[in-house]
Amino acid sequence: MNTDDRRLIAECLAGNVPAFGVLVRRYQDRLFNAVLRVVDNAEDAADVVQDAFLNAYQSLNSFKGDSEFFTWLYRIAFNAAISLRRKRKAVLSFDGAGDDKTNEPVDPSEYGRPGIAIERSEEDALVLVALERLSMEHRVVLVLKDMEGRKYEEIAEVLDVPIGTVRSRLHRARLELRELLQREE
Amino acid sequence: MKTVSLRELLTVAVDGELTPAERRAVDRALRESESARTLFAKLQADKARIKSLPRVAAPCDLAGNVLTIIQDRAMNPTPLPPVGRAVRKFNWSMLPIWFNVATAVAILVVVSLGSYSYFAASQNYFVNREQAQVAKVPDLKLPNYDDPTKVLEPKIVEVVRPIPETLVQKPREIGIEFGPSPRDVTDLLAGPIGEPTPEIEAVQLDKIRVSSLFALSDLSTDEVARKKLVAEMKKDELIRLDLFCGTTQKALDRVLLGLKARGINVVTDSFAADRLKKSASTEIVIFTETLTPEEVAQFLANLGAEDSKSSTPEFTMLVAAPFLPADLDKLGKLLGVPNVLPKPAVGKKAIDIRKPLPEGTANQVAASLAKMRTGSPTVPKSEKMAIVVAYAPMNAYPANSKEIKQFLDRRGERKPDAKPLMLVLRTIK
Numbered sequence A: 001m002n003t004d005d006r007r008l009i010a011e012c013l014a015g016n017v018p019a020f021g022v023l024v025r026r027y028q029d030r031l032f033n034a035v036l037r038v039v040d041n042a043e044d045a046a047d048v049v050q051d052a053f054l055n056a057y058q059s060l061n062s063f064k065g066d067s068e069f070f071t072w073l074y075r076i077a078f079n080a081a082i083s084l085r086r087k088r089k090a091v092l093s094f095d096g097a098g099d100d101k102t103n104e105p106v107d108p109s110e111y112g113r114p115g116i117a118i119e120r121s122e123e124d125a126l127v128l129v130a131l132e133r134l135s136m137e138h139r140v141v142l143v144l145k146d147m148e149g150r151k152y153e154e155i156a157e158v159l160d161v162p163i164g165t166v167r168s169r170l171h172r173a174r175l176e177l178r179e180l181l182q183r184e185e
Numbered sequence B: 001m002k003t004v005s006l007r008e009l010l011t012v013a014v015d016g017e018l019t020p021a022e023r024r025a026v027d028r029a030l031r032e033s034e035s036a037r038t039l040f041a042k043l044q045a046d047k048a049r050i051k052s053l054p055r056v057a058a059p060c061d062l063a064g065n066v067l068t069i070i071q072d073r074a075m076n077p078t079p080l081p082p083v084g085r086a087v088r089k090f091n092w093s094m095l096p097i098w099f100n101v102a103t104a105v106a107i108l109v110v111v112s113l114g115s116y117s118y119f120a121a122s123q124n125y126f127v128n129r130e131q132a133q134v135a136k137v138p139d140l141k142l143p144n145y146d147d148p149t150k151v152l153e154p155k156i157v158e159v160v161r162p163i164p165e166t167l168v169q170k171p172r173e174i175g176i177e178f179g180p181s182p183r184d185v186t187d188l189l190a191g192p193i194g195e196p197t198p199e200i201e202a203v204q205l206d207k208i209r210v211s212s213l214f215a216l217s218d219l220s221t222d223e224v225a226r227k228k229l230v231a232e233m234k235k236d237e238l239i240r241l242d243l244f245c246g247t248t249q250k251a252l253d254r255v256l257l258g259l260k261a262r263g264i265n266v267v268t269d270s271f272a273a274d275r276l277k278k279s280a281s282t283e284i285v286i287f288t289e290t291l292t293p294e295e296v297a298q299f300l301a302n303l304g305a306e307d308s309k310s311s312t313p314e315f316t317m318l319v320a321a322p323f324l325p326a327d328l329d330k331l332g333k334l335l336g337v338p339n340v341l342p343k344p345a346v347g348k349k350a351i352d353i354r355k356p357l358p359e360g361t362a363n364q365v366a367a368s369l370a371k372m373r374t375g376s377p378t379v380p381k382s383e384k385m386a387i388v389v390a391y392a393p394m395n396a397y398p399a400n401s402k403e404i405k406q407f408l409d410r411r412g413e414r415k416p417d418a419k420p421l422m423l424v425l426r427t428i429k
Helices: A003-013 A017-039 A042-058 A069-095 A115-119 A122-133 A136-147 A152-159 A163-184 B004-015 B020-032 B034-051 B062-072 B097-134 B185-190 B223-234 B248-261 B270-277 B293-309 B325-335 B361-374 B402-410
Strands: B212-215 B239-245 B265-268 B283-288 B315-321 B385-392 B421-427
Touching: A003 A017, A003 A069, A017 A042, A017 A069, A017 A136, A017 B062, A042 A069, A042 B062, A069 A136, A069 A152, A122 A136, A122 A163, A122 B034, A136 A152, A136 A163, A136 B034, A152 A163, A163 B004, A163 B034, B004 B020, B004 B034, B020 B034, B212 B223, B223 B293, B223 B315, B239 B248, B239 B293, B248 B265, B248 B270, B248 B283, B248 B293, B248 B385, B248 B421, B265 B270, B265 B402, B270 B385, B283 B325, B293 B315, B325 B385, B325 B402, B385 B402
Parallel strands: B239 B421, B265 B385
Antiparallel strands: B212 B315, B239 B315, B283 B385, B283 B421
């Protein structure tokens, strides 16, 4: 585990709240970016990341330091994102498929950053739409592997599944994505 | 044709997690198979495309919000529960072999003895039963062989067993029985017939409240509908109205125009304004405390009349729903305050002229007069205000909104006959 993270965590546990602010600022962008690709909505992603940090702060005592702090954070955030996504899916299927929100890969109300315009390039849009069509478990492994560059072992730790499961999920996810992109091309 | 296992190896190769043996197999496949090479290249390209997706930065206020929440809620890392004495699991392998053997033998012995006792006992039972049946066999007297002409009658020996007392039927005592006394028929017509039948309580429909529907365009012409709407609004402490429209933006513009015509200052929360500007799907709430039920009805009637005159009518139905505690909670969340409703205006207390004036009154009067003379403007304590906020999705941080703060600061006390109005604009989709 990173020595600096360890020091900051120790300070947080000693009651120094601003030290946690340093940790938040250090990891917020990476975490937000990864969660955004899972929940497809900037507001939801911001909520999930914020809740993840708050949960992490509250259960900081239970973090033993066996793994990286960020891996632990990923685990909290991805669990929250997956459950939110499932909840949303249930609500949407109850409401009917007519809701226009389902077709938006990224919420247009998102904070108006200039990056959004670049993101909407045709090439990226194709990949984003294909990613969105993947099942939740396939999408999560692809995000963790390709966007975050995590190893099988780390992904298994984040998702709390055996390494063999990660390998087979990635295999199926890649083939499914290939098929979807081929259809678009 | 690639086999499934080879395809899996190719995906693992893209992940960069092959074992040396797998790598050799993949290298061989890539050398020999054109289709394997194509698939591998495409998978690698897909990976690169995902990796090159633009990075989106987190909201800049995220860290600030996290720290604010931690401080507001006085959150602390939850202490771990004290580690209790670990309960040692019983491990059979720790026991010596002789103990296991002895236990098995003991179980066998117990089972054998139990079986033996059972069967022995059941055997005794059958023996006793047979003996009891033998006792019932008739005692036949053998014929007298000395006198063959004389045959003796068989004599049955009966075992007399005493009959339990409980089964002995005692002779029933027969007494004189009387029939029921005859009814007095004369009284039947003279007096009331027993208890009066209780009346079936009618279902009190007036106690059950349901939402009322109105066509907005009818309110200007239909006096009965308008009176009904006023009556509905007067039933609750707060008014909750849902107005269905085609487009939120256009509908809101017309509503705001109507409110401004009534001299009401409208402030729009920037979050709601932002969503409307981007034409994102949203529902809007307009909250004000300056109108009486009659004024609300008049305002809606005018709105309906104006709308029906226009070439593109926006509004359809108006629903007056009973105001529920959940609505008040929602309103609190929308405005970011626990208690939305200010204290209603209280009438001025009667002045008791017998009481002496408090000290300093003269100074206050003098100061006020001086102000009047200098012409310094007097700032009104409260204004006719309304706030527009997003209903769904709602602003996650209403406490940070300048507009909501401004509304809450400037709204002041409300008129005694005015009622808080929560008008929700909903789209029909």
